[in-house]
Amino acid sequence: MDVDQLLTTTRSARKALDLDGPADLDEIRECLQIALHAPNGSNQQAWRWMVVTEPSLRTRIAELYRETYLGKVGGQLIAGLMPSGTSEARLMSSTEFLVENLHKVPVLVIPCYEPSYPRTDGDDSFYLATLYGSIFPAVWNFQLALHSRGYGTCITTMHLEHEREIGELLGIPATFVQGCLLPVAKLRTGHTFAPTPRRNPDEVIAVNEWGSQ
Structure with a gap:
């Protein structure tokens, strides 16, 4: 897989996950080592990276x-209530597959970060950009x-709505x-991803002035 192919075909996997297949922790560790760069x-x-494999913890x-x-969708699964064949229905079906099967996924990984700077009033943009800008580049490395x-x-x-409880559960x-x-x-087995559909760059890129091309 060349670099361009890797970058354009690394997609969110839910239904494509093999819930019954083995996960090699040595390979996961190799991927995390790459993430750290x-x-x-x-x-x-x-x-710090919490790697959770114990079935009771995953459950x-x-x-x-x-x-x-x-709690966010009104107390019931909604994919089956949406018009079939639509992109929205496909997305919700994939999302709810994970909701119903997360406990079966062999490895759960939680990236954690200790903020370098204290949070002060009015610095939300700086604080959040520094914090999550230090997490998600490594997450993306890991995914690749x-x-x-x-x-x-x-x-x-x-x-994350239960971050404190999960932190206590895992000793974070x-x-x-x-x-x-x-x-x-x-x-x-046999599953591959095609390049992700994306908008034309001319629709989203501005040079020097908002709305320009």
């Missing part, structure tokens, strides 16, 4: 994830490395922020 704020490298995290999701080895994942955030110190949750598994 990402740039981060002041090169503090103040990250509890999945319960909290599902609870959060149902996984894809190159036949694994899939996606960025999820539903568990309160000084660390959980960036997201990544369900990791091998891709189903």
Whole structure:
């Protein structure tokens, strides 16, 4: 897989995950080692990566994830209520597949980061950009490395409504922020991703002045 192919075909994997296949922790560790080469704020490298494989822990995290999701969509799964064949229905079906099967995903990875600067009133943009700008480049490195080895994942955030409880469950110190949750598994045999559909660059790029091309 060349670089351009890797960058354009690394997509969110949910239904494509092989829930019954093995996950090699040595390979996951290799991918995390690559993740650590990402740039981060002041090169503090103040990250920690929780790799969760214990079934009872995965089950509890999945319960909290599902609870959060149902609370946001009115208490019931909604994919089946949407017009079939639409892009929205396909997306919700994929989303709810993960809601119902997160506990079966063999590896859950939670990237955590300890902020370098204290948060003060009025500095939300600086604080958040520094914090998440130090997490997500490494997350993306991790996703690319996984894809190159036949694994899939996606960025999820539903568990963060229970961040404190999950932190206590896993022994994560309160000084660390959980960036997201990544369900990791091998891709189903024979599954490949085509390049992601995206808007024409002319629609989203401005040079020197908003709205220009």
